Amino acid sequence: MRKLRAFLLRFWGLSGDKRQDEEFAEELQSHLQMHIDDNIRGGMTPDQARREAILKLGGIEQTVQRQRDQRAFSFFESLCRDLRFAYRNIHKSPGFTTVAVLTLALGIGANTAIFTLLNAILLRPLPVQNPEELLLFGDGYAAGSTESVPDGNWKLFSYSFFHDFRQKDTSFSGIAAVDSTQFETKASISGGAYQTTHVNLVSGSYFSVFGVPAFLGRTIGESDDSTEGAGTVAVASYSWFQRHFNGDPSAMGKVIRIQSHDYTLVGVAKPGFSGVTVGQSTDLWIPLSMEKAFSRAGWNGLGNKLFQSLYLIGRLRPGVTAAQASAETNLLFKQIVRSYLGPQPSQKHLDDLARASIQLTPGGRGVSLLRYALWLPLQILMAIVALVLLIACANIANMLLARGVVRRREIAVRMALGASRRRIVFQLLTESTLLAFLGAAAGVALAWKASGLLLNMATPGPDPVPLNLAPDLRVLGFTIAVTVLTSLLFGILPAFRSAGFEFTPALKDGRGSSSASTRGALARSLIIGQVALSVLLLVVASLLLRSLIHLYDVDTGFDKHNVLIFSLDSSTANLPHGPDEIRSVRLQEQIEGRVQAIPGVRSDGFAFFAFNDGAWSDRVLFQGVPRSPANGESVSFNISGNGFFSAMGIPLIEGRTFSSEDRGTAKVAVINQTMARRFFPNSSPIGYRFAIGETPDHPGEIEVIGVVKDSKYYTLDEGPVMEAYFPCTQNPGFFGNFVVRYAPGANQQEISSRIRHAIAEINSNILVNSVTTLEEQVDRSIARQALIAQLSAFFGILAVFLACMGIYGLLSYSVARRTNELGIRLALGAQSHALLWLILRECIFLLVLGFAIGIPVALSSTHILKSLLYQLSPLDPTAIAIAIAAVACITVGAAWLPARRASKINPMQALRTE
């Protein structure tokens, strides 16, 4: 009870200590006075009396301190006092504070920005129930569809498989299926204007497996997914609902028209949930039973047992481990697929199936192709900015060490008055922490903006990637941890140094030689560390830059200049499918003809794919040509109009390209050089026939009529690809890419708007989604590599710059300290350039040591970059040499100024200084 009373009083004592301090001072004063009086009465002289009384009291500072400690919780009280003191100190030296805070803002801000991206793309779990119970079938790094028999780590599954697996399995309490393609299509609400909408096709179990409730109405259920074509309902995401209905609940029951089908809006999902693909945001969820309504030519998801296009995510039953689920899954997988192969499967199919497996990976973070592209670059960037922060800390530590020298007297006096070493260290650490938090506050604001910018640079395109980059708890926690660590890193050493002094020499004059030389050794080792790290960072940067330059220089095969690419959407044009599909082709030809007539247009053509668009591939079999490892790989296919090749600038090598002859039933194809070489290494392929597939039904149905030059189809760093082109007239459909080549020097804007007019004139329901140039497409395809190269270069230069500041500071101090000595040398007849050399020698010595550490570290760690380097070895000597030369030049340049100052010393003045 008493203890509690004391405790509470101590808590109360945290406030208002000034009056109590004064009162206690008065009490002590009267104590001393009474003691002195007694002493005088006892016979001492006033001086002796005073001295004895003070001695008997014990250390005044200590008594006051202990009184304070007892009065309130010493920790908090002294913390508050330290903070106030630190704040005053910071005000006293604005120059140092500004530099330190800016450096920290940049360092901590960069770390936070990269971590925000890392968190959003790699770490954050989906906003669903118990994400740790979810397992993804495969690793999710695939999208689109395939009809092959599974033969390895399998990632996409068919609807039939989903259905059959659910009936047999016992490890999962529920499995959700979602189409791996998010459909970007046009939707009209209640007959209104058509707007771009993103649609996910999902199974009836989707919302219940993820535990996502409805905010309004209901979510998609099993009954919506039971019959093909009957699930004409849609569930909206909360953000789409807000955008289009502003939260009005009367939206329920409204009809949404997509590609000639009507869907009833039956519910809105809870706020915050926008699908399971990180980097994509869903507007509407529609049951998989409606899959045919979204099909492209060739799609047949529901009927075809081997048409695999779905992601499967399951929730583990309580008590079942992932290992058990994995075993059962793989067993059932093989059984079910085996049953799909029919009564007499080929040996090849059986072999493929034997090699097939499903890897169950954690599904709580969803699926993300963005993750696949960015996980390594993000981690490398994280390492880079962490190293830059380290270098910044070394700089600030050096600056604090220098300030420690200046504040020696102040600290010595405080220690003489009785402050313990621990208190001094603690107070100095408080100053460091205050600096660090000031820098962090500025850095976080910087990071917020920067991370959005970085994401845009890494994923350029007409639409920004919908990722939530607001700082969440994990990011804030990371920032605070980094800030505390940073403040300890740069603050501990100077704090201990300052408090570890013997104060007698300090009180006497100002300079003791031993302390200065140890301070020098400390500063020097910090700088050696900075140089080593700078070397590492610049080597990384120069490797990435050289790789980027190689990419820019790649021969794309096509001519990327002066080409416009229109992305067209025909979903609202009611174009027929089936036997009348040829009308789409007529429409395309009309457009091609009309646009060709526009002055300035050289050639144009429609195509399924332009560049970096996607791929459709399969194996082919030529009549009369045996299979070999070289020609057994998949061939990529494209469908194009007659003018496509000249529009893209792909030169013809042999034979001819498509013309008006190729309208009939005699199928033709144009192939590229690689394909020609692989199948016909010694002869011309013209006239030979092939068919698509491993064992095609109609062998020899397609005749080769021409060979074109190889080009890049998907990425700039792809290896040789076999490509075959088919004419639009024999593969009807409306293809979304319209490629137009214009004369160099023509007004791009004008031509673009005239083309839009032409298209609208022919059919006003064909909408232009976006217009880009081929050059932009090519640049966008290497945006990721460009970003990481640019960022690593930026941070590399920053690192060197910071190291230079350190060297400049150290050498300036060294010159100032040795002014006397240098003056004597000059007076004794030394040449001024010898002095220059003397100072520079210091710098070069540090540089060499820094290289000795940094270069081996760099050489042994660059292999991590291997997958990001295009046609470049991680030990490329040119890149490494450039990096080393850059560090050497810049740091020697920084040392030049103090060295010059040394050589310009006036001997008479120098001899007069201490």
Add this chain to the structure above:
Amino acid sequence: MGESDVWQGTLALMILKTLQSMGPLHGYGIARRIEQISQDQLIIQYGTIYPALLKLEQEGYISSDWGESENKRRARFYRLTRAGRRQLERECQRWEKAAAVLARFVSTGEEAV
């Protein structure tokens, strides 16, 4: 003897006892008196009295007030409260008991063997 942990606890007892026998007294007086009673076996720094006084005051065993000292100086005087008196009795009893038990050990050590 210098300061050690043992004396921290006993200092409180000595202060309370001093106040009981001397009546209300200022810090200097208490310190002087303790030194006197211990017949200068205890060499304490007078400053250590003050945190101990504050602690006793926080626990409610003593109370303090400004007053006038013998030589007309303003000083803070401390006095026992009723709770303090009770605490003093309790502590004295405990010490006597502890001392008696210990005495038995120290004196009979040789004989027990």
